[in-house]
Amino acid sequence: MQLFTLVVGLSLATALWSGVQAVNTEARASYDAAAETLGEGMFAQIVARTGTIPQEDFIALRRAGWLVSPVVEGRLDGIRLIGIDALTSPSGLTPVGLSDGKLTIEMITRGILFATQETLERLGEVDVRKFPSSDVAPAVILTDVGTAQILLGLDGQISRLIVAPQQPLIQPPLEVIAPNFELIPPQSGSDVGRLTDSFHLNLTAFGLLSFIVGIFIVHGAIGLAFEQRRPVIRTLRALGFPLVHLIALIAFELVGISVLAGMIGVGLGYFMAAALLPDVAATILGLYGQSISGTLQFRPEWWVSGLLIAVGGTALAAAASLWRLACMPLLASARPHAWAMQARRSRLIQTVLAMFLLVAASLLGWLGSGLVAGFAMLAALLIGAALALPVILDGLLAAGARHAKSIMEEWFWADTRQQLPGLSLALMALLIAMATNVGVSTMVNSFRLTFTGFLDQRLASEFYVYADDAQQAASLRPYLELRVDKVLPIQSANQDIRGLPSEIYGPIAHATYRDNWLFLDAVPGAWALIEAGQAAAINEQLARRAGIAIGDEITIAGQPFKVVGIYGDYGNPIGQVIITEAKFAALFPDISPLRFGVRIDPSRVTALSLDLGADFGLTEVNMINQAGIKAFSLAVFDRTFTVTGALNILTLAVAGFAILMSLLALANMRIPQLAPVWAQGITRARLGRLEIVRAVLLALLTTALALPLGLSLAWTLLAVVNVEAFGWRLPMFLFPLDYARLAAFAVAAAAIAALWPATKLARTRPADLLKVFANER
Numbered sequence: 001m002q003l004f005t006l007v008v009g010l011s012l013a014t015a016l017w018s019g020v021q022a023v024n025t026e027a028r029a030s031y032d033a034a035a036e037t038l039g040e041g042m043f044a045q046i047v048a049r050t051g052t053i054p055q056e057d058f059i060a061l062r063r064a065g066w067l068v069s070p071v072v073e074g075r076l077d078g079i080r081l082i083g084i085d086a087l088t089s090p091s092g093l094t095p096v097g098l099s100d101g102k103l104t105i106e107m108i109t110r111g112i113l114f115a116t117q118e119t120l121e122r123l124g125e126v127d128v129r130k131f132p133s134s135d136v137a138p139a140v141i142l143t144d145v146g147t148a149q150i151l152l153g154l155d156g157q158i159s160r161l162i163v164a165p166q167q168p169l170i171q172p173p174l175e176v177i178a179p180n181f182e183l184i185p186p187q188s189g190s191d192v193g194r195l196t197d198s199f200h201l202n203l204t205a206f207g208l209l210s211f212i213v214g215i216f217i218v219h220g221a222i223g224l225a226f227e228q229r230r231p232v233i234r235t236l237r238a239l240g241f242p243l244v245h246l247i248a249l250i251a252f253e254l255v256g257i258s259v260l261a262g263m264i265g266v267g268l269g270y271f272m273a274a275a276l277l278p279d280v281a282a283t284i285l286g287l288y289g290q291s292i293s294g295t296l297q298f299r300p301e302w303w304v305s306g307l308l309i310a311v312g313g314t315a316l317a318a319a320a321s322l323w324r325l326a327c328m329p330l331l332a333s334a335r336p337h338a339w340a341m342q343a344r345r346s347r348l349i350q351t352v353l354a355m356f357l358l359v360a361a362s363l364l365g366w367l368g369s370g371l372v373a374g375f376a377m378l379a380a381l382l383i384g385a386a387l388a389l390p391v392i393l394d395g396l397l398a399a400g401a402r403h404a405k406s407i408m409e410e411w412f413w414a415d416t417r418q419q420l421p422g423l424s425l426a427l428m429a430l431l432i433a434m435a436t437n438v439g440v441s442t443m444v445n446s447f448r449l450t451f452t453g454f455l456d457q458r459l460a461s462e463f464y465v466y467a468d469d470a471q472q473a474a475s476l477r478p479y480l481e482l483r484v485d486k487v488l489p490i491q492s493a494n495q496d497i498r499g500l501p502s503e504i505y506g507p508i509a510h511a512t513y514r515d516n517w518l519f520l521d522a523v524p525g526a527w528a529l530i531e532a533g534q535a536a537a538i539n540e541q542l543a544r545r546a547g548i549a550i551g552d553e554i555t556i557a558g559q560p561f562k563v564v565g566i567y568g569d570y571g572n573p574i575g576q577v578i579i580t581e582a583k584f585a586a587l588f589p590d591i592s593p594l595r596f597g598v599r600i601d602p603s604r605v606t607a608l609s610l611d612l613g614a615d616f617g618l619t620e621v622n623m624i625n626q627a628g629i630k631a632f633s634l635a636v637f638d639r640t641f642t643v644t645g646a647l648n649i650l651t652l653a654v655a656g657f658a659i660l661m662s663l664l665a666l667a668n669m670r671i672p673q674l675a676p677v678w679a680q681g682i683t684r685a686r687l688g689r690l691e692i693v694r695a696v697l698l699a700l701l702t703t704a705l706a707l708p709l710g711l712s713l714a715w716t717l718l719a720v721v722n723v724e725a726f727g728w729r730l731p732m733f734l735f736p737l738d739y740a741r742l743a744a745f746a747v748a749a750a751a752i753a754a755l756w757p758a759t760k761l762a763r764t765r766p767a768d769l770l771k772v773f774a775n776e777r
Contacts (some may be wrong), residue, residue: 014265018306083148260767262310438710461597504586541727542575688762
């Protein structure tokens with residue numbers, strides 16, 4: 001039984017950890033492939049402020065001594081198509097086997113489409129050779145510039161220019177040759193990788209938390225195994241077997257078991273990751289616009305880490321038992337110890353450690369900063385509370401014993417206290433699992449309430465229209481103004497604000513923004529100052545990350561603006577600034593709006609969309625109603641937390657398994673303690689029912705203690721981790737019905753876990769109970 005518990009517990013723990021690591025490794029591999037394939041962030045780039053670059057300007061730059069390489073990009077059947085020049089591209093930009101001279105010649109002369117097999121299968125029929133390559137980023141097709149221009153209909157146009165790292169010492173300035181072009185410097189690392197670090201760190205934290213819950217099972221199984229082996233250990237030592245050799249053999253046995261369980265766990269983790277990866281891919285695409293592979297590869301990075309953490313976790317769980325074995329006197333009694341009497345010194349150490357961790361969590365919340373400090377605070381809070389749980393439960397059970405009104409009640413409370421050390425690790429796992437469920441459900445539901453209200457405020461326009469180009473946009477605006485209540489142009493420019501990437505928006509002065517965009521902090525009459533062109537408003541992310549407060553100045557296109565308002569901008573990973581339309585037009589004259597928000601009676605939206613389709617040839621992609629955007633945004637939101645929800649359920653299931661294994665392991669050891677009670681007239685069936693009542697009682701007490709811990713966890717996630725990870729702070733709401741359902745689930749899990757051992761006890765043969773007295777020690 002102990003071997004089964006150890007293998008299953010360690011396998012489940014390793015599966016949860018390695019599954020999360022497999023997902024993270026696959027995602028990061030996709031980011032790296034995208035960065036290497038597309039050269040995004042690796043090299044300086046030249047872009048046109050007004051759209052595409054005429055091919056003549058590229059030729060002029062080359063003749064002037066600028067070592068640049070053209071890139072053409074667009075969408076083909078919904079897939080990103082990238083065209084490069086294989087002869088002028090910087091080294092390392094295209095890791096797709098172009099060192100093969102035949103492939104390079106064929107790519108230049110005839111055209112080849114490089115992509116993953118999955119991407120090529122999504123592509124429709126094209127008269128170009130397809131070449132599968134796992135080195136290309138998911139959902140991206142790589143080809144030569146000429147082929148891309150033909151397929152995308154961009155004859156003579158270039159999207160951007162890649163600047164080679166080594167340039168001639170003497171060359172004319174860019175503004176002299178092409179004054180409408182902008183040079184964007186290279187960046188260290190992938191922007192997408194930095195944006196998604198927080199998401200993957202959250203997954204890693206939940207994976208580690210699940211692993212810790214599993215290690216509680218392993219620790220309990222090892223402890224019970226050592227307790228049952230005491231007679232054998234005493235006999236071997238009495239016969240002269242060296243203690244060092246005995247410890248080495250047990251350690252070797254544990255390593256072998258941990259490697260076996262780790263391999264099983266890695267296999268289970270592979271299937272778990274394969275099931276979760278599509279949801280993670282949808283989350284990253286929806287939140288960050290980055291495609292990752294939807295298929296899982298067996299990469300050594302995650303399965304090796306799974307085996308290592310399985311061995312390391314087993315060593316950590318067995319350390320205390322091995323230390324007690326090393327310190328055990330030669331002729332220590334082989335009789336199983338009464339758990340409560342055995343653990344006085346350990347409980348004192350455990351209480352001190354719990355107090356230390358809880359104080360450390362408070363100090364980290366008060367003085368700490370950064371995402372690592374936030375997760376360290378969570379770890380200290382959860383582990384400290386788990387270590388304090390047996391002490392608190394012992395005090396509650398002692399209080400119950402003082403109010404007992406019969407001998408049977410006194411025995412029940414005393415017997416429950418005696419079983420507490422044997423069940424403490426399983427109850428710790430239940431506490432952590434319940435607290436995690438309460439905390440994460442509170443965070444997710446608070447986020448959803450806030451996000452829904454945010455969408456209602458920000459998506460105030462009933463209809464949104466997207467033009468294909470500036471010429472179409474110029475015709476659309478007067479067309480719409482004659483048919484709707486108000487046209488709200490949406491225009492933006494990208495610029496760093498205090499070193500942070502940000503979007504500059506220039507909305508028209510209108511009541512839609514004054515009535516619906518609520519400020520978290522602002523000066524009186526903020527909108528009036530913004531509409532007068534005297535000030536700007538920024539989102540919460542930019543304010544927190546750049547340390548900008550109300551009244552501070554920021555610089556936009558060389559002009560200073562006073563910050564008069566800070567608004568919530570949930571879901572946006574970068575900074576955002578709002579200035580008036582007139583100021584935007586003056587600062588960015590080359591940018592014209594391609595998107596329009598339309599204020600119109602909702603009943604007229606369908607007719608307007610039909611007219612736009614007939615008069616301008618706009619498709620459904622170019623026209624989105626308010627309800628459609630909200631539904632899409634909420635769908636992205638729901639898929640974002642699918643993974644964490646699945647991990648929560650798995651963690652709670654592992655905790656239920658821990659209770660079952662602990663009760664089964666204690667069942668045989670309980671017979672000498674229950675036999676005297678049975679001999680005094682208490683039936684075996686009643687003893688079995690009391691076992692179920694005991695398990696339900698302990699689960700109820702643990703659940704009650706898990707609620708404040710879970711709410712503390714939710715506050716930490718919302719007020720500390722979320723702020724550090726994403727730059728915004730969410731309000732916290734309470735959801736009593738959700739907590740009641742979780743409590744019912746936990747109690748039901750404990751009752752079901754106790755049912756098997758209780759039934760086994762109720763069916764114990766009287767002869768087995770009588771043997772206790774025949775062999776009384």
